[in-house]
Structures are given as C-alpha cells and as structure tokens.
Amino acid sequence: LPQLTAVSETEGGRYMSLVSQITHNSQFLQAPDYIPVDVVTDKGTSSFSNWSAYAPQMAAFKLLAAWFDYLRSEGAYANTRIVIVADHGCRGAEAVMEKDEALDRRISGGDYRGRGHYHPLLMFKDFGDGDDFVEDGETFMTNADVPALLLDGLVEHPVNPFTGREIPTDTGPLKAGGVIISASDAHRPDDNGEYRYAVRDGEWWLVRDPIFKASSWTQVRPPEGTR
Secondary structure, eight states, X not given: OGGGOOOOOOOOOOXXXXXXXXXXXXXXXXXXXXXXXXXXXXXXXXXXXXOTTHHHHHHHHHHHHHHHHHHHHTTOSTTOOEEEEOSSOSOSOXXXXXXXXXXXXXXXXXXEESGGGGOOOEEEEOSSSOOOOOOOSSSOOOGGGHHHHHHTTTSSSOBOTTTOOBOOSOOTGGGTTOEEEEOOOOOSGGGSOSSSOOOOGGGEEEEOSSTTSGGGEEEOOOOTTOO
C-alpha cells in the first residue's frame, strides 16, 4: 500500500480503487507477523489459529496498520477519514450470538449459514489529531451506514446520483424499528435479472437491536417494491 500511495499539496480531487483478494485466500501464514513462508511452524495462539481463513485476516490488519503508520509519517493520517467495512462476516457461527441452531439453519444464503455471516466488520476513523478508530460495539449499525459516515459534514444535502434521493447523514431514525436484510447469496450479475435482484420470498429478515439475541431476527414478507 505505501508503494501505491503518494501525498502531495495539490487540491485536485481524485478517486482510486485498490482491489486486494487477501481476505478471500484461506491459507496458513507464519505468526506473529502472518507472512507467507514455505513451511508454517507458528500459527499463533488465537482460538482461531487452526482455521486457515483466520491468518489472511490478521495479515490484512497488520498491513493496514503499517499503511496507517506511513500516512502518519507523511502527515496525512489526521486529515483522512477512514472506513473499513466488510460485505459479510467471516463465520456463520459466532459465540457472541445467542445460540439457536434452528434459526441459523433457516437463515441461509447459498453456502453461508448462520447469523454470523450477516455480522460484518465496520470500523470508522474521523478527521482529527486522534489516531484511534471509534470503539463502539453497542451502536446498531449496518454496512449501509458507510455513505452517511463518509459524507457527514462534508457534503450538504448529498444525493444518490442513481436514484435522485437524498442520502441521510443521520441514519438513527431509519433503524429505530430495525432493518430488513436479505440472506440471498445471488451476488453475481448472472444470478439476477436485468433490473432486479433475484431474492426469494423466504430470504428477507427483519433484524432489530440487539442483534445478538435470537428473538431480534424475524423472517418477513418481501418489502414493497422488491418483487
């Protein structure tokens, strides 16, 4: 990442997309730095150490930390708003979830089973001299909150260019009664229609706060406008 990053005093805006598949490549790496070696002799001491998908996640965090150090050295970290967000969780079964195996079997999207798959990572660091991400595991958030996190205070009355609708920067009221998610795994273009996602009727779920309680997950009818 430092090799792909440059810091300058120019005022021109620029968008760059960097794509890495590191978190999708399950393989064991040498702890504690989680680097590739011919023979792994140390998998680490985590309870997840014997799970091959764990090591690439740790490697990604360490590489991001090194990149953040680079941004600090260039004087750009405090002037950068950063969001780290996942499209889905890493495991279907999570110890933090109230146990309900029958519910987890019902919440299925293709090969992914369990509520943990719908509990993705979301980390946020705002502008400022502080160097910490917000540590708040109790606020009811979704990965759809990312536009609000990025635009808040920067763009007045931001509008979605595709729908023409205003993007709310305060999403709390929208989530007061819970949010409706889809458990569909039809994420490839050829899995769907030309203008609509191919989500089956039984794949819609209302999720309320707190998400860790089994009673907070309720199967619902397809929302209006999705058929």
